[in-house]
Amino acid sequence: MRRTYDVVIVGAGVAGATAGLLFAQRGxxxxxVDKKQNGSHHKALCTHFVQPAARPVLRKLAIERDIERAGGVPTKAAFWTSSGWIWPDGDYAIAGSDGSLLAYNIERRILDPLLTRRLERAAGVTVELAQTVRSPNRLQDGSWMLVLENATGGIREIGGRFLVAADGRTSPVAAALGNELIMKKENQRTCLFGYFENVKAPVENRSLFLLGAQEMAFLYPLGRDRALLAAYVPKTSRIVGDEESKTNALKSIFAQFPDLPDLSSARLASRLYGYSDYPNLARKPVHNGVAYIGDAALSLDPMSGVGCAFAMLMADMLVESVAPTIATQPDRLDAALLEYVARFNKFFPAHASGIAADSIIVKSAATTDSVYRRITRNTYLQRLFIALTGRIIQPEEFQKAYLSIGLAQNRRSA
Structure with a gap:
C-alpha cells in the first residue's frame, strides 16, 4: 500500500533539511528523500560562509549551539579595497544589536551531517537516502505520486499532499516537470579553494575578502589555525597545473594584499576544489504546484557567499507561507504558494541582480575606486555595506544612503 505524507521534499541538503525540520515543527x-548514499555525504563545492541573514532561521531550529560545539566559528566580513579596509566595529547590525548578529564559518563536511542527524531524530520526519525520484505525477486531487528507486533498482510508490524540490542547480524535478531556467547569466570568474592548516585567525575571527581589480582572495577562519583560502580570478587566467603549482599560485594571489596573517607556513590539508564555469541561474520559485528552494530556485556566483543562507531563508519563507494550509485547508494551497512567491520576490531578485552584475569583471577602475573611497571614508556607509553583504538590508537601502551622502559631500565641497 502506498504511504502518503503531508510533505515530500526531494533533496536533503541545507535547503531540504531546513524545510524538513521546519515542517516537522508544524506537526x-x-x-x-535524497540520492546521496549516507548521512555523512556533504556538498564539496561550497565555501560555507553562512550569512547573518540566516540567524533567525538557525534560532528557529535551535541549532546555533550545536553549530558552535561542532566547530562553527562566529565571524564577520572585513573587506580590503583599493581605498583601504572596510572594517566597522561591532556585529552586522546597523544599530541596537546585542552583539550576536554574526555570520558562521562551518565546513559543509560538518554542517550537512549535523542537519541530517537532526532530520533523522525529528519527530514526524522520515529520511530516505540512496533513493532516486522517478516520475513525479500530480493526481486529480492535487496531491503527488512519486516513484522511488533504490541503488539495486528496486522501486516503490509514495504519495505526498505537497511536493518541494530542493534538489540542486540541475534539479531533476524541474527537468521532469518543465520548470525551465528564467535566468542564466555569465559568471566571468573561476574559483580555486582549499583547506589549510597553520593559518592564524585574523583579529576578531574576521573573514577577509580581498577585492583586487581582477583577482580576489578570501580567507575564512575555521578555528584551531585552520582556514579556507579561496581565489577568484578571470576565466582567461584560470589557475592550472598539478596540485603543488596550483597551491603555490593560490598563495601567491594572497601575497598581493597587505595586512594578512602570515601564510608562509600554511599547509594544504585537503584536496583543491574549484570550478571553471558557474553561471548564475534562476527558476520560478513555484511551478505547477511545486515549490522550489535552495539552488533549485536560485544558484548564484559562489563568490557572494549566499548559498547556505539563501537556502535557509527560502525554506523558512516556504514553511511560513504554506504550512498552515497543507493539512487543514488544502483547497487554499495555491493561494499559500502565491504568498511564498511574493515573499521570495520581495527579498531575492534585487540581491540576485547585484550578484549577477558583479560576476561581470569588466568595470571602470576609476568608478570602482571612487565607490570604495566614499565607503571607506564614512563609518555609516561601512556599516551599511557590511549589512548589505550580510544580506541584512536590501541593495536599495544601501544605494539611497550612498547617493545621499555623496550629494551632501558635493554640497559641502561647493
Whole structure:
C-alpha cells in the first residue's frame, strides 16, 4: 500500500533539511528523500560562509549551539579595497544589536551531517537516502505520486499532499516537470579553494575578502589555525597545473594584499576544489504546484557567499507561507504558494541582480575606486555595506544612503 505524507521534499541538503525540520515543527508528516548514499555525504563545492541573514532561521531550529560545539566559528566580513579596509566595529547590525548578529564559518563536511542527524531524530520526519525520484505525477486531487528507486533498482510508490524540490542547480524535478531556467547569466570568474592548516585567525575571527581589480582572495577562519583560502580570478587566467603549482599560485594571489596573517607556513590539508564555469541561474520559485528552494530556485556566483543562507531563508519563507494550509485547508494551497512567491520576490531578485552584475569583471577602475573611497571614508556607509553583504538590508537601502551622502559631500565641497 502506498504511504502518503503531508510533505515530500526531494533533496536533503541545507535547503531540504531546513524545510524538513521546519515542517516537522508544524506537526506535518514529512518525507525527505535524497540520492546521496549516507548521512555523512556533504556538498564539496561550497565555501560555507553562512550569512547573518540566516540567524533567525538557525534560532528557529535551535541549532546555533550545536553549530558552535561542532566547530562553527562566529565571524564577520572585513573587506580590503583599493581605498583601504572596510572594517566597522561591532556585529552586522546597523544599530541596537546585542552583539550576536554574526555570520558562521562551518565546513559543509560538518554542517550537512549535523542537519541530517537532526532530520533523522525529528519527530514526524522520515529520511530516505540512496533513493532516486522517478516520475513525479500530480493526481486529480492535487496531491503527488512519486516513484522511488533504490541503488539495486528496486522501486516503490509514495504519495505526498505537497511536493518541494530542493534538489540542486540541475534539479531533476524541474527537468521532469518543465520548470525551465528564467535566468542564466555569465559568471566571468573561476574559483580555486582549499583547506589549510597553520593559518592564524585574523583579529576578531574576521573573514577577509580581498577585492583586487581582477583577482580576489578570501580567507575564512575555521578555528584551531585552520582556514579556507579561496581565489577568484578571470576565466582567461584560470589557475592550472598539478596540485603543488596550483597551491603555490593560490598563495601567491594572497601575497598581493597587505595586512594578512602570515601564510608562509600554511599547509594544504585537503584536496583543491574549484570550478571553471558557474553561471548564475534562476527558476520560478513555484511551478505547477511545486515549490522550489535552495539552488533549485536560485544558484548564484559562489563568490557572494549566499548559498547556505539563501537556502535557509527560502525554506523558512516556504514553511511560513504554506504550512498552515497543507493539512487543514488544502483547497487554499495555491493561494499559500502565491504568498511564498511574493515573499521570495520581495527579498531575492534585487540581491540576485547585484550578484549577477558583479560576476561581470569588466568595470571602470576609476568608478570602482571612487565607490570604495566614499565607503571607506564614512563609518555609516561601512556599516551599511557590511549589512548589505550580510544580506541584512536590501541593495536599495544601501544605494539611497550612498547617493545621499555623496550629494551632501558635493554640497559641502561647493
Amino acid at each position: 506535518l508528516s514529512t518525507l525527505v
